[in-house]
Amino acid sequence: SCSVMTGFAQPPVNYDEAKVGVYQLPPLLITNSKTKVRSSSDWDHTRRKEVLQLFKENMYGQFPGPDAEMHVVMQKIDSSAIDGLAISKQVRIYLSKGENGPYIDLLLYIPANTTQPVPVFTSLNFQGNHNISMDENILISQHYLDFLKFKKADASPTRGVQERRWPVKALIEHGYGLATAYYGDLEQDHADGWETGIRTSLAHQLHIKPADWSAIGAWAWGLSRILDYLQTDKNVAATKVIVMGHSRLGKTALWAGANDPRFAAVISNNSGEGGAALTRRNYGETLSIITKAFPHWFISKYQSYQDDVNTLPMDQHMLLALAAPRPLYVASATNDKWADPYGEFLGAKNAEQVYALFNKKGLGTDQMPAPDMPVGNTIRYHIRTGDHDVLLFDWMQYIKFGDELVK
Numbered sequence: 001s002c003s004v005m006t007g008f009a010q011p012p013v014n015y016d017e018a019k020v021g022v023y024q025l026p027p028l029l030i031t032n033s034k035t036k037v038r039s040s041s042d043w044d045h046t047r048r049k050e051v052l053q054l055f056k057e058n059m060y061g062q063f064p065g066p067d068a069e070m071h072v073v074m075q076k077i078d079s080s081a082i083d084g085l086a087i088s089k090q091v092r093i094y095l096s097k098g099e100n101g102p103y104i105d106l107l108l109y110i111p112a113n114t115t116q117p118v119p120v121f122t123s124l125n126f127q128g129n130h131n132i133s134m135d136e137n138i139l140i141s142q143h144y145l146d147f148l149k150f151k152k153a154d155a156s157p158t159r160g161v162q163e164r165r166w167p168v169k170a171l172i173e174h175g176y177g178l179a180t181a182y183y184g185d186l187e188q189d190h191a192d193g194w195e196t197g198i199r200t201s202l203a204h205q206l207h208i209k210p211a212d213w214s215a216i217g218a219w220a221w222g223l224s225r226i227l228d229y230l231q232t233d234k235n236v237a238a239t240k241v242i243v244m245g246h247s248r249l250g251k252t253a254l255w256a257g258a259n260d261p262r263f264a265a266v267i268s269n270n271s272g273e274g275g276a277a278l279t280r281r282n283y284g285e286t287l288s289i290i291t292k293a294f295p296h297w298f299i300s301k302y303q304s305y306q307d308d309v310n311t312l313p314m315d316q317h318m319l320l321a322l323a324a325p326r327p328l329y330v331a332s333a334t335n336d337k338w339a340d341p342y343g344e345f346l347g348a349k350n351a352e353q354v355y356a357l358f359n360k361k362g363l364g365t366d367q368m369p370a371p372d373m374p375v376g377n378t379i380r381y382h383i384r385t386g387d388h389d390v391l392l393f394d395w396m397q398y399i400k401f402g403d404e405l406v407k
């Protein structure tokens with residue numbers, strides 16, 4: 001999933017820092033009415049809303065409000081998961097009245113030895129909950145089977161296939177819970193996915209037309225519904241839920257964090273183009289490439305910037321700034337040039353000005369750090385040695401970050 005889709009005429013992908021081009025970022029701290037943003041209150045009351053609106057109108061689309069019809073059914077509880085270290089709960093979150101409409105299957109692990117509510121990482125997964133672990137108790141995702149059917153792919157069991165990305169035991173041992181769900185529960189990830197996803201099935205209930213939001217919007221909205229549930233679970237510390245995502249789901253985590261201030265911290269792992277990386281930098285994937293390969297991720301308006309990204313009224317440092325003043329972590333990987341690691345670093349760097357309004361420290365350096373050397377404070381960054389992926393090294397940094405800033 002890391003190569004350019006063929007069949008589109010594209011200029012060659014640039015990987016030469018000397019050819020990135022000259023660009024000027026839109027000012028983050030000047031309001032639409034040309035006044036300077038001088039304080040955290042100017043940010044909160046005026047500029048933050050304007051910036052959020054820019055991303056809604058030009059990129060990810062609208063973000064509907066809470067779901068009045070949401071209700072949950074506990075499907076399975078295992079009080080001795082992970083060799084007795086954890087409790088697992090599988091909760092079906094119905095998004096409309098009754099049980100015939102769309103639903104999210106949430107898998108929640110909680111440390112077994114705690115009587116206190118715990119902080120929780122929440123993150124969508126790519127291939128169904130049963131993919132994150134060999135744990136036999138995890139129910140096979142029906143929506144993932146539906147997706148395989150759509151793809152006409154072999155539906156053989158795929159339990160634990162993405163286990164390396166989900167070090168559940170390490171999280172549990174450090175006192176964290178993990179809440180995950182399959183992103184395809186909200187919308188299948190292809191150009192026509194909206195037809196069978198919540199953008200269609202909930203259009204009436206949420207008062208929004210499918211084209212007024214996007215796949216990333218639907219996935220991010222699902223994260224907020226997961227948070228609605230988590231805030232009702234007595235084992236979860238309601239104000240300590242950290243949203244995290246990898247790659248396209250890293251873009252999604254950033255958008256969820258931007259819209260939903262209840263998330264205590266936001267983590268982008270290798271989110272790249274349309275995520276943490278500056279769009280104006282011509283390096284690796286570009287706006288033109290991503291909107292042709294994955295048109296459904298964004299509203300159609302975003303395609304109108306294909307020929308000149310410099311006309312965008314925003315850039316991705318402004319999305320990162322919407323996490324402020326909450327802890328924000330941006331991570332890259334050395335081999336993931338497609339995601340433009342330096343562009344991700346600069347996205348984080350340029351978000352610092354908003355954190356400064358809240359007296360929060362950012363990266364603390366202008367220099368791209370060496371591989372595997374995390375930098376920063378309330379905004380953090382690292383570039384891990386290796387491929388486009390999320391590995392134990394990344395998670396160990398997120399745990400440390402959580403320990404220092406959320407727990």
Ligand code: GCU
Pocket residue numbers: 001002003246247248249270271272273285290293338
């Ligand atoms: C593709 C896409 C990226 C995306 C990635 C992923 O490579 O071009 O924008 O982040 O898939 O989700 O793995």
